[in-house]
Amino acid sequence: MDFDLVVRNGTVVTASDIWESCDIGIKDGTIVAVGPRLPATAGAQEIDAEGAFITPGGVDSHVHLSQVHNANVDDVDRSTITNGVIPDRENYVADTYDTGTRSAVAGGTTTVITFASQMKKDASIIPVIENYHKLAKDQSYCDYAFHVIITNPTPQIVEDEFPRMVDEYGITSVKLYMTYKPMKLLDYQILDVMYSARKLGITTMVHAENADIIDWMTQHLEEKLMTHPYHHGTSRPPIVEAEATNRVICLAELMDTPILLVHISGGPATKHIRDAQTRLLPIYGETCPQYMFLLADSMRKGDFEGAKCVCSPPIREDKSDQDAIWAGIKNGTFNVVSSDHAPCKYNHPNGKQRGLQHGNLPYGKFRFIPNGLPGVETRVPLLFSGGVLSGRISPQKFVEVTSTNPAKLYGLKKKGSIAPGFDADLVIWYPQTKFQPFKLTNEMLHHSIDYTPFEGIEFKNWPRYTIIRGKVVFSHGEVTGEMGYGQFIQREKSLLPGPRDVWLNEWRP
Numbered sequence: 001m002d003f004d005l006v007v008r009n010g011t012v013v014t015a016s017d018i019w020e021s022c023d024i025g026i027k028d029g030t031i032v033a034v035g036p037r038l039p040a041t042a043g044a045q046e047i048d049a050e051g052a053f054i055t056p057g058g059v060d061s062h063v064h065l066s067q068v069h070n071a072n073v074d075d076v077d078r079s080t081i082t083n084g085v086i087p088d089r090e091n092y093v094a095d096t097y098d099t100g101t102r103s104a105v106a107g108g109t110t111t112v113i114t115f116a117s118q119m120k121k122d123a124s125i126i127p128v129i130e131n132y133h134k135l136a137k138d139q140s141y142c143d144y145a146f147h148v149i150i151t152n153p154t155p156q157i158v159e160d161e162f163p164r165m166v167d168e169y170g171i172t173s174v175k176l177y178m179t180y181k182p183m184k185l186l187d188y189q190i191l192d193v194m195y196s197a198r199k200l201g202i203t204t205m206v207h208a209e210n211a212d213i214i215d216w217m218t219q220h221l222e223e224k225l226m227t228h229p230y231h232h233g234t235s236r237p238p239i240v241e242a243e244a245t246n247r248v249i250c251l252a253e254l255m256d257t258p259i260l261l262v263h264i265s266g267g268p269a270t271k272h273i274r275d276a277q278t279r280l281l282p283i284y285g286e287t288c289p290q291y292m293f294l295l296a297d298s299m300r301k302g303d304f305e306g307a308k309c310v311c312s313p314p315i316r317e318d319k320s321d322q323d324a325i326w327a328g329i330k331n332g333t334f335n336v337v338s339s340d341h342a343p344c345k346y347n348h349p350n351g352k353q354r355g356l357q358h359g360n361l362p363y364g365k366f367r368f369i370p371n372g373l374p375g376v377e378t379r380v381p382l383l384f385s386g387g388v389l390s391g392r393i394s395p396q397k398f399v400e401v402t403s404t405n406p407a408k409l410y411g412l413k414k415k416g417s418i419a420p421g422f423d424a425d426l427v428i429w430y431p432q433t434k435f436q437p438f439k440l441t442n443e444m445l446h447h448s449i450d451y452t453p454f455e456g457i458e459f460k461n462w463p464r465y466t467i468i469r470g471k472v473v474f475s476h477g478e479v480t481g482e483m484g485y486g487q488f489i490q491r492e493k494s495l496l497p498g499p500r501d502v503w504l505n506e507w508r509p
Helices: 096-108 126-136 155-167 189-198 209-222 238-255 267-278 305-309 319-331 352-356 379-388 394-410
Strands: 007-013 020-029 032-033 045-048 055-058 058-059 109-117 143-149 173-177 203-207 259-261 283-287 334-337 427-429 462-469 469-473
Touching: 007 394, 007 427, 032 394, 055 143, 055 394, 058 379, 058 394, 096 238, 096 469, 109 126, 109 462, 126 143, 126 267, 126 305, 143 259, 155 189, 173 189, 189 203, 189 352, 238 259, 267 283, 267 319, 283 319, 305 352, 319 334, 334 394, 379 394
Parallel strands: 007 045, 007 055, 058 109, 109 143, 143 173, 173 203, 203 259, 259 283, 283 334
Antiparallel strands: 007 020, 020 032, 055 427, 427 462, 462 469
């Protein structure tokens, strides 16, 4: 058979099956054959997997790259039009498309979905989308797509521009915030978005936290000088997430439209999602490794070092919340595990150190700490090492939540599986007997951030090869791909169940 590349003697894993002693034949960037002892013509490149696991390339559907403003500390109401160039790059503290996607491929992720972020006074989302296209053009090591963050859902945007977003730009998902002053929407506005999203087959992602409780708690904590980074979590107990989760599920049921609850952190919100799914509502759940592997003690380190682990929703105090997240992965409550890679540097005045610029030293004030953690490179290895190899989840479940389901949920029809017709996006792991476990240090990673919250965690395996559309882009610890190889993907509508045509009363959209 005529192949460009044959991967031989692997243990191939999909979301449903495991095939041992299996080969994968690749031609023109596409998988064309899967089976034992594939015959190949002379000249085809071959890689011997040596019996190790081969999994589909990771699809990380929640990644923030080249965003100029931080939602929780920057009171900015208009987008910065960059013309493809990050302003004041020397003082930029986050990951850009080049550094973020370089980090992604080094951790086995072959596709990222990033965010084009509308600001409150942006009258149109079209310039926003065009701006992020310029920021990403020729900068990505892996394939990528966009969600659009909606903060100003005017009639023009939801009625006229949403159809253009879907038809012209191939963007079939939006993200809404129920918190952060510069970003949050009222319930009325959320319903406006859902109304249009249902008609157009758009998946609506929601950051669900009760903004009023957070603001009230923060003010009263500051009055008591309880402003240490650890108290970021105190200001946002699990009920803050649970209330907003339940509320937006009710809005989605009223509108009969699918939603995804992003980065769920605790047991109470998980239960609301599970209950809705049990009632057959098209409610989907996402969680992240920080809620599976870290606890709130990570925010107690030193006077201010805990700022490294400040994110929203916060990492939880009680191990029961962590256990609920793992259970939710195993029982299907969580359809996807994403990184929510939203980092900023620690040792920089524009980064986490902003929390020290408003008094109460040496602890600073948590409300001014930019939220978010780095994680695009560690997501897939953490789930494989700490999930599969620890016996917490099966190899098939690992593939389902890190690759197959994100591809289905977001209309990436050629991503997320190992089968003829799919893009040849693969991760080849080390044979377990040949891998020397190691404890992670930030110096091992490929992002531009000066720390990792997962420092010191032991990894029992790591991707040996990352392959995107038949090309090896990462091999034995080295990024071998080229910046600009990544392609923008126009997506289709979600492949997972959508509206049910079941209503609460006589009203119909």
